[in-house]
Amino acid sequence: MSPNRPGRPRDERVDAAILQATRVLLAEAGYAGLTVAAVAARAGIGKAAIYRRYATKQEMVFAATMHGAQVPQPPDTGSLRADLRWLAATITGMIGAPGVGGVLGGLLADMEDEAVATAMRGFAALERATIALILDRATARGELPAAPDPAFVHAVMMGAIFARLHVFGEGDREGFADDLASTVAGGLIHPAGGLPRQGDGTATPG
């Protein structure tokens, strides 16, 4: 209910009804069985009200299960490791619910559709802007010589947590998030091996 959010209060109630109906039907019927028509019927609105907000079923599902146009903004914890630990916890909270693996699998299987892929890239850009903020702060603090590519850190953090939770079995979520934050922060600060780094064109010692 942010005052900066576009749309009148009446529209916000429709927004919420669509997202809620989508979640209920995903739990009942799964991703493959979900249709825009069924969501509209369950929410008590017309399909056109959904298509004014989401170009595709997949975009609606992503917004209902992961996030919409607002993503959480990182607090400045004072260190890259603690900022990445916050990020790991936030991603785990976002994708960690039971059933989200199947939903993301369904979305992925539909990514060959260009409209779906474009929408997913839009959501990814929002996530990446959050990561860019974390990396820029670490550079300003002097922890990093230059900000690494946010797309690189995005793929590592999202991919690792997704694989752990939904592909290989979740195990100890807190311990995994701790290890991931320590390893990625440590590796960005002290990359092994003398390879050129993105962003500064120089080689870094291992």
Place this chain on the structure above:
Amino acid sequence: MSPNRPGRPRDERVDAAILQATRVLLAEAGYAGLTVAAVAARAGIGKAAIYRRYATKQEMVFAATMHGAQVPQPPDTGSLRADLRWLAATITGMIGAPGVGGVLGGLLADMEDEAVATAMRGFAALERATIALILDRATARGELPAAPDPAFVHAVMMGAIFARLHVFGEGDREGFADDLASTVAGGLIHPAGGLPRQGDGTATPG
């Protein structure tokens, strides 16, 4: 055609025919449209010959697109970074073909089926054994104070490469593999932040 492989040569031709028919039909019809019956018909064999080898359609698809019971064994390159760079290239080769994202998405959407999840865990265990070898070598070399959990490194390497190639857009594969190997090796050698590490129970300085 390893002499250690169980089965007579006649059986190996059937093995190969099943895998080839699966790949052809995946390219033609996609994962969702694939059936064991269609693969049997295309390979010119009975369905029973398939079910003697694979408990489910999903297991057959995984073997045809990713790997079967044999996975590539890592050469000892002399450093953790270079061993992980080999691993990144091997994973990229394994999952990087066009269409594999959709296949893996379909498999993931089917993971709520316990038989499918069990088979996927079996394939994951093979991959993890390869990673354990790399980590044990790095420990023997003195690069690491104790071998980290192979399951942790597995989720990070597989997840990051999968996310980059099939979710967020592939970009520069070689550069990504370089950065991933440097960051993960660097972070295992110099984890940030003084958290306890798995395997030795002590804290490491950042």
